[in-house]
Amino acid sequence: MAQSRALGTRRVWLPAAFFGAFALVLLGRLFQLQVIEHSQYAEAARQELLGSDTVFARRGSILDRNGAVLAASVDTWDIYVNSRAWKDDSIAESASAALGRALKVTAPELRNMVRQSKSVDVLIRRDVDYETGNQILRDGIAGIVALPNTARVNPEGDTGASVLGLVGQDNTGLAGIEAAYNDLLQGKGGRAVFERDTTGEPIPFGQHVAEAPVPGHDLVLTIDRYLQQMAEQRLAAAVTEHKAKGGAIIVLDPSTGEVLALATQPGLKYSTLDLSDQKSIALLRNRAVTDLYEPGSVMKVVTTAAAIDQGAVTPDTTYVDQGVVYLYDTAIRNWDFNVYGTQTMTGVLQNSINTGAVFMVEKLGATIFQRYLDAFGFGRPSGIDLTGEAAGIIRRPSDKGWSPVDLATQSFGQSISVTPMQMISAIATAINGGKVVRPHLVRAIVSADGRREDVKPEVLGQAIKPETSATMRQMLYAVVNPGRFHPGKPRDYSAGGKSGTANVPIPNGYDDHQVASFVGFAPADNPKILVLIKLDENADLMTGTQAAAPVFARMADDILHYMNVRPDAAKYAAAAP
Amino acid sequence: MQDPGARLMAAIHLPLPRWHRRALRIPAPSLRLNRWILAAIAVVALSAMLPVLQNSAATSRGFQLQTFEAEKTKLNGQIRLLEADVAQLSSLPRVQRRASELGLEPGFDPIYVTVGEAGPVPAKIPAEYLPGPARKTDVPEPWWRSLLSWVALPD
Numbered sequence: 001m002a003q004s005r006a007l008g009t010r011r012v013w014l015p016a017a018f019f020g021a022f023a024l025v026l027l028g029r030l031f032q033l034q035v036i037e038h039s040q041y042a043e044a045a046r047q048e049l050l051g052s053d054t055v056f057a058r059r060g061s062i063l064d065r066n067g068a069v070l071a072a073s074v075d076t077w078d079i080y081v082n083s084r085a086w087k088d089d090s091i092a093e094s095a096s097a098a099l100g101r102a103l104k105v106t107a108p109e110l111r112n113m114v115r116q117s118k119s120v121d122v123l124i125r126r127d128v129d130y131e132t133g134n135q136i137l138r139d140g141i142a143g144i145v146a147l148p149n150t151a152r153v154n155p156e157g158d159t160g161a162s163v164l165g166l167v168g169q170d171n172t173g174l175a176g177i178e179a180a181y182n183d184l185l186q187g188k189g190g191r192a193v194f195e196r197d198t199t200g201e202p203i204p205f206g207q208h209v210a211e212a213p214v215p216g217h218d219l220v221l222t223i224d225r226y227l228q229q230m231a232e233q234r235l236a237a238a239v240t241e242h243k244a245k246g247g248a249i250i251v252l253d254p255s256t257g258e259v260l261a262l263a264t265q266p267g268l269k270y271s272t273l274d275l276s277d278q279k280s281i282a283l284l285r286n287r288a289v290t291d292l293y294e295p296g297s298v299m300k301v302v303t304t305a306a307a308i309d310q311g312a313v314t315p316d317t318t319y320v321d322q323g324v325v326y327l328y329d330t331a332i333r334n335w336d337f338n339v340y341g342t343q344t345m346t347g348v349l350q351n352s353i354n355t356g357a358v359f360m361v362e363k364l365g366a367t368i369f370q371r372y373l374d375a376f377g378f379g380r381p382s383g384i385d386l387t388g389e390a391a392g393i394i395r396r397p398s399d400k401g402w403s404p405v406d407l408a409t410q411s412f413g414q415s416i417s418v419t420p421m422q423m424i425s426a427i428a429t430a431i432n433g434g435k436v437v438r439p440h441l442v443r444a445i446v447s448a449d450g451r452r453e454d455v456k457p458e459v460l461g462q463a464i465k466p467e468t469s470a471t472m473r474q475m476l477y478a479v480v481n482p483g484r485f486h487p488g489k490p491r492d493y494s495a496g497g498k499s500g501t502a503n504v505p506i507p508n509g510y511d512d513h514q515v516a517s518f519v520g521f522a523p524a525d526n527p528k529i530l531v532l533i534k535l536d537e538n539a540d541l542m543t544g545t546q547a548a549a550p551v552f553a554r555m556a557d558d559i560l561h562y563m564n565v566r567p568d569a570a571k572y573a574a575a576a577p
Numbered sequence: 578m579q580d581p582g583a584r585l586m587a588a589i590h591l592p593l594p595r596w597h598r599r600a601l602r603i604p605a606p607s608l609r610l611n612r613w614i615l616a617a618i619a620v621v622a623l624s625a626m627l628p629v630l631q632n633s634a635a636t637s638r639g640f641q642l643q644t645f646e647a648e649k650t651k652l653n654g655q656i657r658l659l660e661a662d663v664a665q666l667s668s669l670p671r672v673q674r675r676a677s678e679l680g681l682e683p684g685f686d687p688i689y690v691t692v693g694e695a696g697p698v699p700a701k702i703p704a705e706y707l708p709g710p711a712r713k714t715d716v717p718e719p720w721w722r723s724l725l726s727w728v729a730l731p732d
Contacts, residue, residue, distance in 0.1 A: 058657075069664035075654035130654045155664035229669055492686070561686055 051196040056150060057187030058448075059171055060216030062164060062178075064225040065260075065443055071154050071164050071178070073171075077133025077146045079103070080121040083114050085143025095142040102136050103128065126169070127151040152178075154270055160228045162267035162286050163221070163386075163441060175268065175284035177219065177441060180387050184445060187216035215448035222258035222443045227251055227559060231261035234551055235533075239265050242516070242547045243539035248288045248420045249551075251559065254428035254521060254530040256457040257437035259384070260559075264288050289382075289389040292417035293515050293534070296502030296544070297335070297352045298427070299413030301519070304349060305430045305472050306372035307360040309464040315346045315475050325355045330405045332358055335501065335543075346475050349498060350482050354412045361411035366397050369407065373416075375463040376426040376436070383438040383460070384421055393417040413502055424532040427519045430472045431496070431527055434464040477524040480549075481573070488549030490556040493565070494524035494572035497552060499544030504537065513537040518548035522556040523568050529559055 033041060062071040081099070086092035092114070096107040103110075103125055114122045126149070128136075133146055152167045165176020171186065173179035190213030231249040239247050251261040264287045274280050285291075307313045323339035325332045334340070334354050340347070348356030361369050373379065373394055381389040395406045395415050409415040418426075421439055429436045438458040445453045464472075476496030480489045488497050497520025503510035517534040521527040533548040533555075540547070560567075665671065 068667065068669075069660075072657070072661050072664060074657045074661045130658055134651065153661050153665075155661065155668040157668070157670050159669065225669055557686070566689055 049195050051194055053192045053194075055190035055192055055210070055213045056148065056171075057189050057213035058215040059150060059152070059167070059187065060185040060218045060446075060448075062185075063218060063220045064160075064223050064228075065221060065258075066224065067220070068225050069155050070160055070221065070223070070225065071152055073150045074153055075130045076127040076149045076151045077130065077136070078126050078149045079124045079128050079133065079136065080145040080147065081110070081114050081124055082143040082145055083117065083120055083122055086111070086114050091142050095144070098139055098141045099124070099136065099144065102132055102139070121145055156225055156229075158269045158271050159225060159232060160223055161270050162264050162283075163223060163228070163262050166268065166273075166284060176286065176386065177221070180385050181219055181442065185216040185219065187448075188214040190214070217448070218446040219442050220444040220446065220452075221441055222253075222260060223262070223441065224260050226562060227261040228263065230555065230558060231263040234555055235263045235265055238533070238535060238547070238551050242535055242542055244516075244535040244547075245537040246287070247535040248532070249534075249555075250288055250420055250424050250532045251555075252424050252428055252439060252530045252532075254432040254527050255435075255437070257425070257428065257439045258443065258457070259439055259441050260529065262286070262288055262441070285388055286386055288420045289384055289386050290419070292390055292392060292419060293536070294414050294416065294502040294505055295418055295423050295517065296413040296500030296515065297354075297357075298423060298498050298500035298517055298519050298544075299411070299416065300349060300352065300357045301430050301472065301476065301498050302372065302376055302378075302426055303357050303360050303364075303369070303411040304345060304475065305376075305464050305468055306369060307345070307364055308471055309372070309434075309468040310364055310368060312363040313345050313360055315471060316344050318342050318344050319356065319359045321353055321355050323355065325358045325408070327358075327405050327408050328403060332405075332408055346478050349475055349479050352499065357411035358408045361407055366404070366407045369411070370394070370396060372463065373410075375461065376429055377422060377460070377463075378416065378418060378426065382419070382421050382425045383440075383458075385441050389421070390419050392419060392422055413500055414505075417505075420532055420534055423517075424519060424530060427498075427521075427532075428530050429463045429469075431469060431476070431521055431530065433466040434462050434469045436460040436463050473521075473524055473527070476521070477572075480520065486549070487545060488518055488520055488552050490522055490553045490560075490569065492557050492567035492569050493522040493560050494568050495520055495522035495553075495556055496524050496527075497521065497549065499549055501543040501545075514541065516542060516544040516547045518544045518552050520549070520552040520556065522560060523565065524572055525568075528563060528565055529556065531555055531559075 059073040061069055061073070064070055079099075081095075086095060092111055093107065096110040096114075099105075100107040100110050110124065113124060128146075136144060137146055150171060152171075154161070154164065161176075163176055165178040165180075166174045167178050168174045173182035173185065178185065191211040193210065231251055235247055235249045238244070246265045248265070249261065249263045250259065252259055266283060267287070268283045273283070304313075308315070320342050321334070321340040323334055323337065332354060335352060338351075340351055340353055340356075343351070343353060343356055345356065345360070347353070348360070364372070378392055379394040380391050383389075393416065395402055395410070397407075406415045425436070425439050428439075436459065438460055440455060440458070442455050444455060447453075473496055476498060477494060478496075480486050480495050480497050488499070489495060497518055499516075499518045501514055501516050504513040504515060515534060515536055516538050517532065519530065519532045521530040531552050533551045535547055538547055
């Protein structure tokens with residue numbers, strides 16, 4: 001029997017058209033999702049599937065010049081409690097008891113912390129000891145979240161804290177070497193990318209593209225921990241003895257610019273630091289490079305060096321001191337109001353005669369003297385590798401209100417502000433052959449694979465001739481060896497030096513407070529150390545020679561014995577002209 | 578009257594009629610299996626099993642690897658702790674405190690004596706830790722060493 005074909009009625013075509021159109025829409029949507037927007041959805045799916053973790057890089061250690069560790073990083077845990085997990089009282093009680101035992105905190109105290117916090121994950125303690133954290137994780141205490149972290153440890157305690165500086169909670173250096181070399185110390189964090197299962201855990205052998213962390217470099221400092229400790233102890237003792245407000249001691253190798261010790265007071269102390277106290281923030285700066293003072297008579301070393309180098313005077317040039325010099329109705333007198341009569345230039349340094357310094361600077365003239373000040377590095381940062389270094393202030397002839405009185409007072413260290421680091425660098429230049437060397441604190445940089453890159457001494461220029469420098473050493477030796485007792489003379493070593501006592505400037509004048517200082521070097525013919533001692537506002541009003549020079553004498557003996565330098569005091573005295 | 582159960586059993590034991598006793602012509606599958614076919618089946622089965630086994634092994638290794646990585650991280654952390662401990666133990670304040678506990682006091686200033694002889698070259702490592710002098714051995718070289726001279730080895 002022949003079958004008749006169904007007629008194309010609406011009853012057939014309408015549903016067919018509807019389903020056909022629906023199929024077309026579906027196909028179109030599929031095409032859009034699978035072909036046109038493929039890459040976008042594939043990426044979204046990959047993101048959903050993939051998890052990533054930051055892998056912390058080890059922060060480099062800081063070592064002293066002999067390899068002793070001054071700062072290192074250790075792994076720690078930050079312990080959080082998920083407050084939702086402690087909603088149930090019985091769970092909270094047992095978990096807080098277990099956590100309390102590990103952290104040595106009472107359980108009610110922990111429960112209170114969690115209850116009072118508004119956040120879900122409550123920080124219980126930061127930087128928990130690594131082993132304690134591991135134990136907490138092993139115990140599987142309910143609601144505990146432990147996040148890995150690192151903490152900085154300083155095995156030498158507070159020694160060198162003002163040089164080393166501080167690391168913040170985000171492991172970024174905030175002060176000192178930690179801040180100045182943060183990029184090198186910090187390294188570069190890595191990244192682990194993994195496929196994760198429905199619980200978020202990594203799938204073994206899932207895609208694992210890991211960017212390995214690059215550990216930070218280790219820094220070998222020029223600081224010697226023994227000398228640093230000595231400098232800090234001697235400074236503390238001197239500040240107490242002379243009832244000073246603070247001070248600084250810097251020990252420098254004058255030929256290389258290596259800082260062997262740098263102590264400041266007040267200064268950073270890890271043991272008493274409280275960053276919640278605003279006053280503590282001020283301790284983060286290293287006053288030896290950030291704070292200015294008027295150096296007083298120590299500046300006569302620079303004036304004399306400039307005058308001799310320029311050929312304006314010789315050590316034996318004489319002049320007659322009348323105790324006062326008048327400049328534009330301003331009387332400039334000697335510090336002790338004494339009249340010394342006929343004096344050589346060596347005598348000017350020995351007796352610290354202000355009028356003698358004015359005599360030399362008048363022979364030089366303002367332009368040449370300013371040129372020497374620039375050559376010695378005044379008025380610009382010394383370039384030491386610490387942050388926040390001040391440039392100092394010099395009044396120049398081009399400045400408004402400048403007068404020849406400024407030039408005269410600059411010759412003996414007033415109307416000029418310097419940092420202790422600038423001053424010691426200038427004296428280093430005067431005695432090391434005339435080279436301006438950049439003071440520095442880092443001796444070598446050691447990468448994680450053990451490659452060591454030594455930091456070479458950097459000579460920034462030549463301020464005076466080597467012969468002038470040799471003459472200056474002789475003249476400064478004569479200051480400490482005037483043929484009578486001098487408190488700055490070491491017992492076992494030949495030495496030279498110059499003291500300074502200057503009033504503290506205030507707007508439109510000076511107040512009664514003073515800064516007493518002494519800069520000395522030893523041995524005299526081949527200086528191994530240059531030491532600056534500065535006491536701020538010593539209440540006993542002793543001069544630099546009386547208060548600071550004895551500290552130098554004792555330190556020079558002790559440091560050179562420690563450095564195994566053969567004593568030469570007797571030999572040098574016999575050979576000295 | 579006979580028990581119905583007994584009657585049923587008797588009926589079961591009755592021989593079938595003759596036409597029923599002919600061989601059934603139901604086509605039965607041949608059980609003669611060719612060894613090649615067997616081998617092919619085994620290969621296919623093994624092939625199917627292989628990814629499963631591989632996945633299983635890979636997963637186990639993955640877990641092992643994760644465990645080892647966690648262990649490595651932990652050991653690294655402990656190494657850093659130990660390094661910090663060593664630094665702490667050799668720190669100046671600690672050495673000075675320990676020396677003082679032992680009754681030691683700061684020494685006097687050194688006395689320098691001039692002598693005619695040159696001093697010893699300071700060794701960085703104490704002598705007891707330095708390798709001793711090379712021992713002379715009477716054992717003859719093995720015969721095969723002479724063959725090495727025939728072989729062109731890279732420098």
